[in-house]
Amino acid sequence: MIPYGIVGYGRIGQRLAARLPGAVAILKRGERLDSFLAHQPAIVVECASAPALAEYGPMILAAGVDLVPLSLTALADSDVECRLMAAARAGPGRLELAPGAIGTLDLLASAREDGLRRVVYRQLKSPAMWQLTPAAELADLTSVRGRQVFFKGSVREVARRMPNNLNTSVGVALAGLGLDATEAELVADPSIRETAHELEIHAAPGTAVLKLGGRDVPPDGDPVDYTTFSLMRILKRRQARVMI
Numbered sequence: 001m002i003p004y005g006i007v008g009y010g011r012i013g014q015r016l017a018a019r020l021p022g023a024v025a026i027l028k029r030g031e032r033l034d035s036f037l038a039h040q041p042a043i044v045v046e047c048a049s050a051p052a053l054a055e056y057g058p059m060i061l062a063a064g065v066d067l068v069p070l071s072l073t074a075l076a077d078s079d080v081e082c083r084l085m086a087a088a089r090a091g092p093g094r095l096e097l098a099p100g101a102i103g104t105l106d107l108l109a110s111a112r113e114d115g116l117r118r119v120v121y122r123q124l125k126s127p128a129m130w131q132l133t134p135a136a137e138l139a140d141l142t143s144v145r146g147r148q149v150f151f152k153g154s155v156r157e158v159a160r161r162m163p164n165n166l167n168t169s170v171g172v173a174l175a176g177l178g179l180d181a182t183e184a185e186l187v188a189d190p191s192i193r194e195t196a197h198e199l200e201i202h203a204a205p206g207t208a209v210l211k212l213g214g215r216d217v218p219p220d221g222d223p224v225d226y227t228t229f230s231l232m233r234i235l236k237r238r239q240a241r242v243m244i
Contacts, residue, residue: 064091122200
């Protein structure tokens with residue numbers, strides 16, 4: 001049995017494969033899922049695309065393999081969300097969410113236990129970075145001179161408009177109030193060069209605000225953020241004798 005499987009071999013898939021101890025099965029574009037599953041991975045990380053998650057996710061779970069998906073904007077489509085969640089409930093494979101670029105979902109999942117009433121996820125980029133995304137069609141970003149929320153809506157609405165950029169927001173929503181009740185805000189800030197994240201939680205135990213910056217990168221750069229490392233933590237915990 002091969003311990004881990006990776007669906008998708010882009011930047012994250014390559015980083016993950018380079019850091020994983022032991023054997024890894026990799027499913028690249030154009031290859032067959034049944035040949036990949038024949039390696040009998042115990043857990044599969046999906047880091048390919050939203051269409052790949054929608055197509056392969058339910059079949060991986062039905063094959064008895066645990067799945068950690070990254071392309072969570074696929075779930076902005078309510079039909080995909082229903083199919084994937086139904087497959088996870090039916091098993092025998094289990095669905096586990098990685099926190100991705102925001103680093104942790106533990107505080108939010110804990111707050112859900114008592115009186116969670118409002119969750120706001122914000123993603124911040126410079127106007128130049130936002131202009132390289134579909135956000136360029138949502139606002140006149142060239143006129144932004146200071147920190148500005150230029151679009152807001154439910155996570156489902158925003159993720160539909162930004163299918164390749166808001167995976168973290170969907171993870172936040174699934175850990176808390178769901179895609180329709182979790183608020184998302186897109187923020188342009190000329191003072192930053194990295195992608196940053198803010199999470200605002202209002203619950204009975206108290207209000208919490210989590211802020212996370214990124215590495216300084218050019219607008220078209222490829223920052224090494226917490227996404228890869230959140231996956232490493234999940235995989236390493238599977239073999240750890242002390243769970244942290």
